[in-house]
Amino acid sequence: MTKFRGWEAVREAVRQRIGVAAYEAWFRSLEGALEGDTLVLRCPDRFSRDWVRERYGPVIQEITPQLRRIEYRIDPEAGRAAPVSRPAEESTRRQPTPEARPAASFDSFVVGPGNALAVEAARAVARGQAGRCSPLVLAGYSGAGKTHLCQAIRHELRERVLYRSSEEFTTEVTGALRSGQMGPLRQRYRRSLNVLILEDVQFLSGKRATQVELFHTLDHLLAHGKTVVLSAECPPQKIAGLDAKLASRMSSGLVACIAPPGLETRRTILREKAAAGGLRLPEECLETLAARPVQSVRDLLAGLNQVVARAALLRQPVTPELMAEALAAVDVKEQPRSLEEIVALASRSYSVSLEELRGRSRRRRVVRPRQIAMYLCRLYTDASLKEIGQLFRRDPTTVLHAIESVEKRVVEQPQLRYQLETLGCRISPSAPDRSGGGSTRGTRPT
Numbered sequence: 113m114t115k116f117r118g119w120e121a122v123r124e125a126v127r128q129r130i131g132v133a134a135y136e137a138w139f140r141s142l143e144g145a146l147e148g149d150t151l152v153l154r155c156p157d158r159f160s161r162d163w164v165r166e167r168y169g170p171v172i173q174e175i176t177p178q179l180r181r182i183e184y185r186i187d188p189e190a191g192r193a194a195p196v197s198r199p200a201e202e203s204t205r206r207q208p209t210p211e212a213r214p215a216a217s218f219d220s221f222v223v224g225p226g227n228a229l230a231v232e233a234a235r236a237v238a239r240g241q242a243g244r245c246s247p248l249v250l251a252g253y254s255g256a257g258k259t260h261l262c263q264a265i266r267h268e269l270r271e272r273v274l275y276r277s278s279e280e281f282t283t284e285v286t287g288a289l290r291s292g293q294m295g296p297l298r299q300r301y302r303r304s305l306n307v308l309i310l311e312d313v314q315f316l317s318g319k320r321a322t323q324v325e326l327f328h329t330l331d332h333l334l335a336h337g338k339t340v341v342l343s344a345e346c347p348p349q350k351i352a353g354l355d356a357k358l359a360s361r362m363s364s365g366l367v368a369c370i371a372p373p374g375l376e377t378r379r380t381i382l383r384e385k386a387a388a389g390g391l392r393l394p395e396e397c398l399e400t401l402a403a404r405p406v407q408s409v410r411d412l413l414a415g416l417n418q419v420v421a422r423a424a425l426l427r428q429p430v431t432p433e434l435m436a437e438a439l440a441a442v443d444v445k446e447q448p449r450s451l452e453e454i455v456a457l458a459s460r461s462y463s464v465s466l467e468e469l470r471g472r473s474r475r476r477r478v479v480r481p482r483q484i485a486m487y488l489c490r491l492y493t494d495a496s497l498k499e500i501g502q503l504f505r506r507d508p509t510t511v512l513h514a515i516e517s518v519e520k521r522v523v524e525q526p527q528l529r530y531q532l533e534t535l536g537c538r539i540s541p542s543a544p545d546r547s548g549g550g551s552t553r554g555t556r557p558t
Contacts, residue, residue, distance in 0.1 A: 118176075119144030119151075125175045130156060130168065138164055145188075149180040155189040155198060158259055158277065158311070161186055191274045208389075216263035221382055227257060230368035234261040236337055237269035237307070245366040247330065247340035251347045251430030252370030255408025258343040260308050272306040278315040282322045302332045313362065315345050317353030317523050327358045352523040377403040377414055385413060391420055397435050404439075415439060450537050451489050451503050457538060459484035470504050483514035484532070490515050492539050530541060 122144065127135040137558075142164065143154040143404050151172075155161035161184045161311075172182055205344040218238070230252075233245045242248065250258045266275050285381055288297040301308065308329075333340055347369065348354060348362040373381065379402045397419070406412045425431045459466050463482035469482050482504065489500045490511075497508035504511070522529050523541040 122172065122175055125335060126168065126171060129175075131328055138168065147183075147241060151176060151179045151182045153182065153184050155184060156187070158186055163204045174345075183283075185280060186275070204506070216260045217267055218261075218264045219412060220388070221257060221260055221264065222373075222377060222381045224373050224380070226371030226373055226377065227252075227424050228496040230261060230370050233366055233368050234265055234341075235340070237491045238265045240269075242339040246334065247342055247362055247365040248339075249348060249362055249365070249367040250341070251345070251367055253408055254345060255370070255410030256370040257409055258370065259311060262311055264344055265307070266309060269307055272304070273309065273310045274301065274305045274307070275311075278313050278322075281310060282316065282319055285322045285325050294325075295546075299430050301329050307341065308333060308342045313342050313345045313348065313354075314346065314351050316358075317351055319362065320355075323355045324330075327355065327361060330358075330361050334361075334364075352520055355532075362371050373409060373412075375402060381409060381412060382416055385416060385470065386420075391430070393430060394432075396432055400432070400435060401540050449492060451493060451495055451500065452489050454492060455503065455540060457535065458488065483518050484535075486514040488532070488535060488539065493534070522556065 121144070123135075123139055126139055138160065139447060145152050145154070148503075153161075153164070153172075165184045169182065169184075176182070192322045217387070218231070218235060221231060227432075230250050233248050234250070236242060236245055237248055250261055252258055266273050279331055280443050287293045294313065310326075316326065330340060342348075342362055344351060347361040347367050375449070379398060382393065382398050382401055386398075393416075401412070401415050401419070404412070404415055406415065418428060418438040419435050422428075423434060428434055455466065458464075459469055459483055462477075462484075464478055464481045468478045469485055471478075482484060486500055486504060489495055489503070490497070497511045518528075518532075522532060
């Protein structure tokens with residue numbers, strides 16, 4: 113890889129287009145390099161990569177029309193060179209915030225009952241003592257800390273570690289198959305490393321060629337005593353569209369599931385993150401933040417960042433009043449939707465009458481919307497299968513079959529997921545995305 117001499121000029125052009133504030137937040141830590149006619153941008157984490165690609169990708173493409181394409185890669189070491197000096201006046205004005213954090217490490221990861229096994233296993237891998245933990249699968253909801261642990265392992269080991277997302281691995285395999293360059297790719301993934309870290313393996317669902325290549329890669333690495341670390345939103349055996357042999361191979365070591373943090377763990381996370389940013393958080397405010405009904409650690413810290421940012425910009429201390437104002441923008445109170453309202457929404461969206469949805473028709477144009485309506489009723493209400501069945505004039509077993517059918521298709525059909533996300537936003541605008549293919553059943557009554 114050769115250094116792209118025009119990258120500084122590109123960054124300056126981007127700064128002129130998007131403004132200083134956005135540039136400092138997202139482009140200061142980016143590094144650009146040229147691989148053939150491809151511009152490779154190294155981003156410090158997955159969130160930065162996704163944000164830059166989605167929000168500023170078109171801007172970069174307009175500025176670099178001579179390049180064939182732009183590739184975004186995750187590299188925790190990106191942007192960790194010598195810090196950029198700032199005028200003394202700006203330094204004295206700058207307020208510390210929890211967002212100004214060092215690279216992911218084990219020391220900065222808060223351990224609780226729900227993640228203790230995953231942390232100990234990750235530490236063992238980082239010490240070179242993986243043993244029967246390899247392959248290690250870190251399984252948990254989005255925002256649980258899987259990426260943090262993967263990056264901490266990489267940071268500790270440093271040498272001969274290959275860190276990739278499953279999306280990047282798929283891109284490399286697809287490109288190598290098309291160009292007939294599988295040899296160099298296998299050399300890179302099988303013989304030139306001691307540890308392979310592959311994130312988000314649920315992305316491989318339905319990608320047959322990539323799954324075959326990964327299966328043989330894992331076989332080779334494990335047979336030669338190498339270490340493999342994988343992350344996923346759920347255990348491999350529960351990933352729809354994943355080959356059974358590959359799922360079995362992934363699960364042959366240790367599957368460490370990460371559970372949502374309890375109240376005490378949430379308190380500890382908030383205290384440590386606030387302290388790391390030089391902020392003293394009043395106990396009353398800390399309790400309120402910790403008790404918020406959030407879905408992940410990421411959502412928990414988003415609330416803290418809202419409060420800290422508001423206090424810093426207004427130059428005010430953190431008080432219960434300021435916190436309430438800051439959280440009002442993200443904690444929108446909503447009245448729960450009724451079953452009838454959700455069914456009516458599905459009826460309008462798919463141009464199928466209410467009577468058809470509740471009737472006995474087996475036509476495809478009616479059956480699919482009916483199943484989706486049942487799925488949404490289960491996802492966005494506390495209704496039991498029996499209650500949903502009564503509305504649709506079906507028994508609970510039929511409702512359960514409909515829900516399972518949608519759960520399977522949403523993983524296999526990206527377009528369906530987009531439809532469900534759109535409908536979900538209309539049902540509950542402030543609710544987190546829950547249409548990612550996980551089970552809607554949980555421990556709720558049937």
